[in-house]
Amino acid sequence: MGDRFTPEACHAGLVEHGLIIPVGAKGIFGRSAVFEDVLERFNLLVSKTGAGDRAESCVFPPVIDRKVLERVKYLESFPHLCGSVHSFTGNALQALALAERAREGGDWSEMLTATSVTLNPAVCYPVYPGLAGTLPAVGRIISIIGWAYRHEPSDEPTRMQSFRVREFIHAGTPDQVVAWRDQWLERGLTLLRGLQLPVAEQVAADPFFGRAGRLMGSNQMAQKLKFEVLVPVISSGEPTAICSFNYHQDKFGEAFGIRTADGEVAHTACLGFGMERVVMALFVHHGWHVEDWPAAVRAQLWPEGLSARVTAP
């Protein structure tokens, strides 16, 4: 192993070895017990890596208040990736019409209306409104894991519509936040290299929509606001980003009224590990059977040995 796969071969390998379960729609497959065990073990390693941060931790559901998306201007930058949630609020007659439309295989979606929520496109978004007010002098660090949604249906297994991200968020002064981001860039590279993944860091841009978006991406790169850690997984195209570091400057501080202890608008940064992508990179580089992975990698993920594995959810 260690060679990159075509998208088809990577998908076939994951399916044939019982690691993912295709479901029809693109990018929303099931994950097997073995896949989940690797993911959970990696999550514990991230927790260990970040233990010094003494982060507060919390969990948010996969949907988010629609107003948060509006306040962070998500629709201006990423309309093509959003997932707005719509439901039926009509009367009995309209319900009959909806059911008939669905039965006939027609488009029943236009008979729905928008709910108060959308799918959450970035696991850290629900955290910022909760930081409103004045931070302690050291700022605040939050640890979170959750499901993100991006409307990017694809047969390429690392490009999912629904996936988990383990994130840390720091709100504080610009100096605090940038120093912490730089420290985590080193921590992340060390962690992933310790798992014998051939990672490299790179200045990056978010996938902004359209021509105006390309300009926003160029500005973002020129200011070095985003870094990604990449690893080769798929043979076509760029290496796969498995970890990303974002310095938002005062964007969320302004949007949600977050202030530092001395009354300035707080700056924020976040970093996130793409959990399914890390797991897939491990299988692609070390083999389809965890029993065959290098001993040094297994020792980190399963310090008490593979025989102690719990593979129930």
Added chain:
Amino acid sequence: MGDRFTPEACHAGLVEHGLIIPVGAKGIFGRSAVFEDVLERFNLLVSKTGAGDRAESCVFPPVIDRKVLERVKYLESFPHLCGSVHSFTGNALQALALAERAREGGDWSEMLTATSVTLNPAVCYPVYPGLAGTLPAVGRIISIIGWAYRHEPSDEPTRMQSFRVREFIHAGTPDQVVAWRDQWLERGLTLLRGLQLPVAEQVAADPFFGRAGRLMGSNQMAQKLKFEVLVPVISSGEPTAICSFNYHQDKFGEAFGIRTADGEVAHTACLGFGMERVVMALFVHHGWHVEDWPAAVRAQLWPEGLSARVTAP
């Protein structure tokens, strides 16, 4: 403690003791590290309770192939609960119009089109298509935990738009499936009574839409296809269902081509614990601080003692 709360008092208690984090939209609050620790401990107790099933386990994302919802005729019974996912697929000019609409606080949802997915209304749904084909003689038992969505925005904290359910699913012959369901009803009651929750079982109906739906609900109750385990949490209305047992007869076997070893259409049953509701019931009945919970309850949830708790995600 032990008294039921008004919806407002229950919500206030959860917020004031740092257990949930309000976010604006109804029914999609954050969960604190302490809340998550109780949830995870209860999840482990469920796994222990079901260990004899030797279930296969897997994880699916919070969204599901739109076609599954159509094939199980969800829109005919529960249109008011569905969460259809819509995104933007237009051009640059339309994107500008969308962004402007959002900026002005207008309804931008009508400028979107339906994606291939909806939110998953029942954690077990993505499992059934994967059971297509012929089952082994003993049938198959699947264990799963995941996020469900129901469009039921409410200030009552146990009524959420987005919540987790731990489920077990059995596909097999009618005899296998009914005996297993009955066994789990006993197991579930024993588990919850062991945690000193004053539970009771009850024949129940799903919340079908409209007048025709009430008839479907009556039929379901007459056939005793659904049982719920209830516990008093909120002072107004019925006790809260924290566990539910559903016998689907041949519904999913027919819809997805699941056959028993001797070639009949397979029957299925599932049972699910409403994880957030169980956690809330424990706090309401035993107090807002886990340190004060009855020793016998703590001994089950934290067999190695409260001091060994891990509250990071």
